[in-house]
Amino acid sequence: MVDEALSAGAAARRLGVAVTTLRTWHQRYGLGPSAHEPGQHRRYTADDMNRLQIMQRLTAQGVAPAAAAAWAGNRPPAVPVPEQAAPRPESAVRGLAGAAMRLDAQVMRDILGSVVRERGVVPAWTEVMTPVLIGIGNRYQSTQRFVEVEHLLSRIITEVLASVQQAAGPPRIMLAAADEEQHTLPLEALAAALAEARVPSRLLGARVPPGALLDAIARTGPAAVVLWSQRPATGSVDQLTRVRDNPHPPFVVAAAGPGWPTGDLPLGITRLTGLAEAVHLLTLA
Ligand code: B12
Structure with missing residues (x-):
């Protein structure tokens, strides 16, 4: 990432953080500069910068x-x-x-x-x-x-x-990943959290084609359907409107995950932004 070792000031500028932040990370967490030339301040190597970049991204995302x-x-x-x-x-x-x-x-x-x-x-x-x-x-x-x-x-x-043991009874909640979407862990967390709250759900898994989703809805008549999209490439909203517009629509059609467009979603589509909130809403469905 960098060819030569950087001073604290240069490292801070490159990362967009204050020099005092770098000093704190060094003193408290040992993420200091490792290159040493006699008679000079230590400097940040490419490896050091790599570590600092991870630190900076994670703390920016709210990780302690x-x-x-x-x-x-x-x-x-x-x-x-x-x-x-x-x-x-x-x-x-x-x-x-x-x-x-x-x-x-x-x-x-x-x-x-x-x-x-x-x-x-x-x-x-x-x-x-x-x-x-x-x-x-x-x-x-x-x-x-x-x-x-x-x-x-x-x-x-x-x-x-x-x-986590599934709750007994007929599932009224259907969880599916959007077409071509392979990221499913957040839906698995949702299914487990619902199970813990004694709410049964049916998790279809990864990459559910829109036609298959509609068939599954027609056969089982869920009260709520949650579609997960992790990446914009899989977040086309017509997957949601087709569920909303089918002859026996669920009460709740929810878009979850960072892949859906950030602006307003079509009428009748609920956006879920967090796991706790999703569990709360779906427990009422
Ligand atoms: C695990 C993982 C995989 C696994 C998924 C396994 C599985 N069964 O799910 C595998 C290996 C399959 C995978 C594949 C790929 N991945 Co991937 N993957 C990840 C990783 C590390 C975690 C994904 C995850 O579960 N995130 C969920 C949580 C942890 O993150 P989040 O969605 O940002 O959380 C926010 C909200 O969604 C919300 N939230 C969190 N949990 C919940 C739960 C509910 C119910 C709700 C409502 C909200 C909510 O709160 C968070 C704060 O806002 C991410 C890294 C990351 N930063 O997410 C990359 C990541 C998502 N993957 C990425 C990529 C590029 C891919 C691939 C395209 C790689 C490739 N070249 O093949 C493929 C995709 C293939 C496809 N067709 O989908 C990129 C996506 C970039 C983008 N925005 O487009 C990421 C961000 C990695 C990166 N930094 O580059 N991946």
């Missing part, structure tokens, strides 16, 4: 600085994960990120299993799974590496969320 620093520095978890008590969100993030980088599926499973059991699906998703997913996404973007980490992490999250 200590958790972001654990990610950026890729330090292994400080303590083994206890069997009984769920780790605090911050140390769970750190432990999960470290285990993901080491491809240690069992530790990932243990951490996530205990957070879900002890704290519930919504906090587990928003406070632990989401920061680590966003962290690995950013890390991939800046290094073009760690696809294997992203895949294994996704798989373990899927496993743990699926282990």
Whole structure:
């Protein structure tokens, strides 16, 4: 990313943060400059800048600085994960990120299993799974590496969320990913959170073609349908209006995920912006 090592001032300018912020990150979290020439201040190398960029992106997205620093520095978890008590969100993030980088599926499973059991699906998703997913996404973007980490992490999250027992009774809520959309974890979190709230749902999974979705709606008559789009490439709104305009429309047709257009959605389409809010609304449907 940078050819030569940078002074603190130059590094701060490049990242768009204050020099005092860099100093804090150095002193508190050990994200300091590593290049050293005798008689000069230490300078930030390309690797240092990489770490700082991850730190800056994560904190800008609202991840707590200590958790972001654990990610950026890729330090292994400080303590083994206890069997009984769920780790605090911050140390769970750190432990999960470290285990993901080491491809240690069992530790990932243990951490996530205990957070879900002890704290519930919504906090587990928003406070632990989401920061680590966003962290690995950013890390991939800046290094073009760690696809294997992203895949294994996704798989373990899927496993743990699926282990929440489905609620009994006929499902009145249908969850599906938009056409060609492979990102499904947020819908899996929603299905698990609904199950925990004793609301049964039917999750169709990834890449549901519009025709198949309409067939499934005609056959099962859901009260609510949630369509997830992660990327603008899969967020074409006619998928939603076709559901709204079918002869037996659900009461709620909801668009969820960052892929849908940001402006007004067509009349009769509800936008869901967060997991807790989605659970609240769908529990009433
Ligand atoms: C895991 C992952 C994958 C996995 C998905 C596995 C699965 N079963 O879902 C796999 C490996 C399949 C994958 C594939 C790809 N991925 Co991907 N992936 C991710 C990753 C790391 C996490 C995705 C996720 O679950 N996000 C959910 C949460 C964590 O993030 P969020 O949506 O931004 O959350 C916000 C809201 O949605 C809301 N929210 C959060 N949870 C919930 C829940 C509910 C119910 C609601 C209502 C709201 C809500 O709150 C958040 C704050 O606003 C992201 C990184 C990221 N930043 O998201 C990349 C990311 C989404 N992927 C990306 C890309 C480019 C791809 C590929 C195209 C890569 C490729 N070249 O093949 C393919 C897509 C193929 C396809 N046809 O869809 C880009 C998308 C860029 C863009 N905007 O277009 C990202 C952002 C990575 C990056 N930084 O470049 N990916």
